[in-house]
Amino acid sequence: MKWHELGEMNCPVARSLSILGDRWTLLIIRNAFMRTRRFDDFQKQLGITRHLLSDRLNRLVEKNIFAKVLYQEAPKRYEYRLTESGMALYPVILVLTKWGNTWLNEEGSHPALEFIHKPCGHKTDPQLVCSECGEELHAKAMIPVLEQAK
Amino acid sequence: MKWHELGEMNCPVARSLSILGDRWTLLIIRNAFMRTRRFDDFQKQLGITRHLLSDRLNRLVEKNIFAKVLYQEAPKRYEYRLTESGMALYPVILVLTKWGNTWLNEEGSHPALEFIHKPCGHKTDPQLVCSECGEELHAKAMIPVLEQAK
DNA sequence: TCTCATAGGTTCTAAATTGGAACTCACGCA
DNA sequence: TGCGTGAGTTCCAATTTAGAACCTATGAGA
Numbered sequence: 205m206k207w208h209e210l211g212e213m214n215c216p217v218a219r220s221l222s223i224l225g226d227r228w229t230l231l232i233i234r235n236a237f238m239r240t241r242r243f244d245d246f247q248k249q250l251g252i253t254r255h256l257l258s259d260r261l262n263r264l265v266e267k268n269i270f271a272k273v274l275y276q277e278a279p280k281r282y283e284y285r286l287t288e289s290g291m292a293l294y295p296v297i298l299v300l301t302k303w304g305n306t307w308l309n310e311e312g313s314h315p316a317l318e319f320i321h322k323p324c325g326h327k328t329d330p331q332l333v334c335s336e337c338g339e340e341l342h343a344k345a346m347i348p349v350l351e352q353a354k
Numbered sequence: 355m356k357w358h359e360l361g362e363m364n365c366p367v368a369r370s371l372s373i374l375g376d377r378w379t380l381l382i383i384r385n386a387f388m389r390t391r392r393f394d395d396f397q398k399q400l401g402i403t404r405h406l407l408s409d410r411l412n413r414l415v416e417k418n419i420f421a422k423v424l425y426q427e428a429p430k431r432y433e434y435r436l437t438e439s440g441m442a443l444y445p446v447i448l449v450l451t452k453w454g455n456t457w458l459n460e461e462g463s464h465p466a467l468e469f470i471h472k473p474c475g476h477k478t479d480p481q482l483v484c485s486e487c488g489e490e491l492h493a494k495a496m497i498p499v500l501e502q503a504k
Numbered sequence: 505t506c507t508c509a510t511a512g513g514t515t516c517t518a519a520a521t522t523g524g525a526a527c528t529c530a531c532g533c534a
Numbered sequence: 535t536g537c538g539t540g541a542g543t544t545c546c547a548a549t550t551t552a553g554a555a556c557c558t559a560t561g562a563g564a
Binding site (some may be wrong): 205207210214215216217218219220221223224225226227228230232234236237238245250251252289291292293295296297298299300301302303304306307308309311314315316317318319320321322323324327328329330331332333334335336337338339341342343345346347348349350351352 | 365370375401464476483493496
């Protein structure tokens, strides 16, 4: 199966990964959440080749995750800003951060990246909970259901 | 920068993606959460080439995300089961599911994949909340802090 | 005994993707 | 006139992936 075919699959994970599932895309988005917006900044921060960065940014604009915004008239220069659907990827970044901190940090070989939640002022541990009962969600407690679209 | 160098970076997202950041790995893990355990089943369900599947499964065993468990003596046959750190990837799958359902399903072109939360019996919308105050987490409300490991 | 079927791979070649470096272009400035 | 900046594009070599065929051990059936 070729890769682009996955984008049309009936599984939302496959469709998400048809956009996000490569070595660089989520790192670009991570940096966008850290306020990076310009080509050269992404390139220097990530060490990605200019070639690939160009390709990935275009793809993400096409998929409506970034918007290309003019910030200078002459010469015309654009920056890349997260759209609403791009901002909606924040949970993906947070969850990957938590997993990496927890499981890929042998005997504290790296400093842990933690977060303070501004509204409450505390150091927070992001938890994935049920919208109905508030309990933390685990694989074994979930029953998947396919809902026919309206 | 070559890819394997990212695994040693000081960013938990980069370290996570050095394992998970390719076209197939998270799909393999998704299927593992749907109780797939054997080589041929993964291969048939995903349409991945046997070559790559073999490579990815070995890599995931090496990274302690799958454990290779003997399930038949003669001839010796192994199956791949999620370890504790593999099970901890469930939030990643869930969050990708939610994002794909919400943002990659133009005018209901696909049935939405939803979940019933067994303990409370309701259809659930997974939410990422603060462990301290219970509010939903958004990028703008978070202040990252590097904690030196003990 | 011979042949198939099963499970879990490995090997091969061709095609596609990536990495790295150099080059381009349109300015603004000294 | 030449230099610096931002945002790419072009080229070639190296790596990775796709697709198909092959291999191995065992058990079942004719």
